[in-house]
Amino acid sequence: MTDPLQRVPVDLGGRSYDILVGPNALGALGETLSPLLARPFAVIVTDENVAKCHLAKTKDALGAAGIACEAIILPAGEATKSFAQLEALTGQLLELGVERDDIVIALGGGVIGDLTGFAAATLRRGIRFVQVPTSLLAQVDSSVGGKTAINVPQGKNLIGAFHQPSLVIGDVSLLGTLVPRQLRAGYAEVVKYGVLGDLEFFEWLEENGAALLSQGQNVVPLMAYAVTHSCEAKAKIVAADEREGGMRALLNLGHTFGHALEAATGYSDRLFHGEGVAIGMGLALDLSARLGHCSADCGQRLRAHLKAVGLPATLGDIEGSPLGAAELLVHMRQDKKVAQGKLTLILNHSIGESFIEKDVPADVIFELLITSGATT
Secondary structure (H helix, E strand, O other): OOOOOEEEEEOOHHHOEEEEEEOOHHHHHHHHHHHHOOOOEEEEEEEHHHHHHHHHHHHHHHHHOOOEEEEEEEOOOHHHOOHHHHHHHHHHHHHOOOOOOOEEEEEEOHHHHHHHHHHHHHHHHOOEEEEEEOOHHHHHHHOOOOEEEEEEOOEEEEEEEEOOOOEEEEEHHHHHHOOHHHHHHHHHHHHHHHHHHOHHHHHHHHHHHHHHOOOOOOHHHHHHHHHHHHHHHHHHHHHHOOOOOOHHHHHHOOHHHHHHHHHHOOOOOOOOHHHHHHHHHHHHHHHHHHOOOOOHHHHHHHHHHHHHOOOOOOHHHOOOOOOEHHHHHHHHOOOOOOEOOEOOEEEEEEOOEEEEEOOOOHHHHHHHHHHOOOEO
């Protein structure tokens, strides 16, 4: 007997959809997807690494429901979120005869979800897609909310569109194939939900985070709770502010710093996205303290938890040469929340209470980066 799936609704009127979370959810994909299909056909988009682990099971799940499918396998890695791969993907989808009423399945982590979603947003002026996230980061963050994008040299996710999925399948049993570093990187996004708006959840993570990341036999119930709770938090914010005109920006806690760190390290394995977010959250709390919004203890408490679960917590934890404060500021100025040239950041009054701060002085950020280990 399989465990029942948790249903998290994302209430967006005519664009509403469900997030289904639980172990072995992928096995029911065909049955779940059938009512949404105009014809018994779908295309799976995945990457080389995920294909080895999960493509056969996905095809079997669709086949069991009488759904024919084709698969497009892309290179793995952040570099795949590019114009070149977008062009290649849309070309292959057209060659496979994908119609406007068909559904494309994004089977993979955030890179595959973002790229596939953007392709779906533009192909034939918009086709439907389903997210089947295979990483923790994607299950709790990037698969939910309809943000799709690719990267360009000027910055991360600067070319994209809002395009909501028709369904999200969060199969927590798939996370057992992740290497520990990938799992920890995704966990940073789980921590984010506690830091930005839920002190009680953050305290639960302090107590259970190490066990959650242990990949032991008893981790599935903990993981299902963490993923469900995170999705509920994001779904509530997305429903209130779908296109990030206001409070949805809170979900970017740590990301302005984190995206700059990713850009400065070349979007490479030197720093995973979640690792950048982890360090970025600490910097955001330290900046909050410098500006008099919270006590210095907030940043110290967060970094203590990040270190306890094996995540990088400071600039000094990034391997290689120290990063330059001036370069980081250049990348931060490419942030999508910049308005009239002024930096907007997500700051905190305390752990569990974030707010949007507009026109943060660049000189204060520069000084923070220098004292945090960046070079002049």
